[in-house]
Amino acid sequence: MNTLDQQTALEQAARKRIKDSHALDSDAERLAHFYRGWASSYDLDVGRDGYCGPIIVAELAGAVQAAYLVRPRAATAILDAGCGTGLVGVELERLGFRMIDGIDLSEEMADMARQTRVYRDVQGDVDLNGPLSDYSSASYDITVCCGAFTLGHVQPSGLRELARVTRPKGFIIASTRKSYAEAASFEDEVRCLQNMGILIPAQRLNDGRYTAEEDAHYWIFRVAENASASKKEWP
Secondary structure: OOHHHHHHHHHHHHHHHHHHHOOOOOOHHHHHHHHHHHHHHHHHHHHHOOOOHHHHHHHHHHHHHHHHOOOOHHHOEEEEEOOOOOHHHHHHHHOOOOEEEEEOOOHHHHHHHHHOOOOOEEEOOOOOOOOOOOOOOOOEEEEEEEEEEOOOOOOOOHHHHHHHHEEEEEEEEEEEEHHHHHHOOHHHHHHHHHHOOOEEEEEEEEEEOOOOOOOEEEEEEEEOOOHHHHHOOOO
């Protein structure tokens, strides 16, 4: 097998693993098991697939901080929800953010993120489809979520807990694969939270670059100033 054939085979294998991860039905046990075996090769695989979501999400966080937040970048508290191996955290640190916490379902992926040494704290075994019980309300200025709102992973309802842990007038920045946005009724959840007075959609970048095979939408939400009162009405 020549070098080009080897490269093609590696790219095809990487894309198969990525697609296999989309068929796990948001089942925490299956996802944790899958990523346990994938953690060591994850960065290489997504790199072969042209994954540029982390750079875009981090740059959007930088733009939001510069445009709206009084606190200097190094003092802006950020939660990287679904941090994986730390790809977003590395980009955030490059832009001058220093107070970055990460959470992920996979302990093995979280350990890879710790090894980047750009996070203040990283917790594994955190299911974004459930309550973030270890995290207080209004803890973060910005919450970023890149890659988790993907088929087979985090359901749209996970957006509610991200809003809870983000302070009023803070921001949530999230990517959604196009296939996910169309199949998972993400916009219905956004409208629901908007009608409840929790989130204010501030910007949406449609059909942005994400991987070699698929584009994504990038969302910027602002948590409403009176969101704390509105959250008491949540079911």
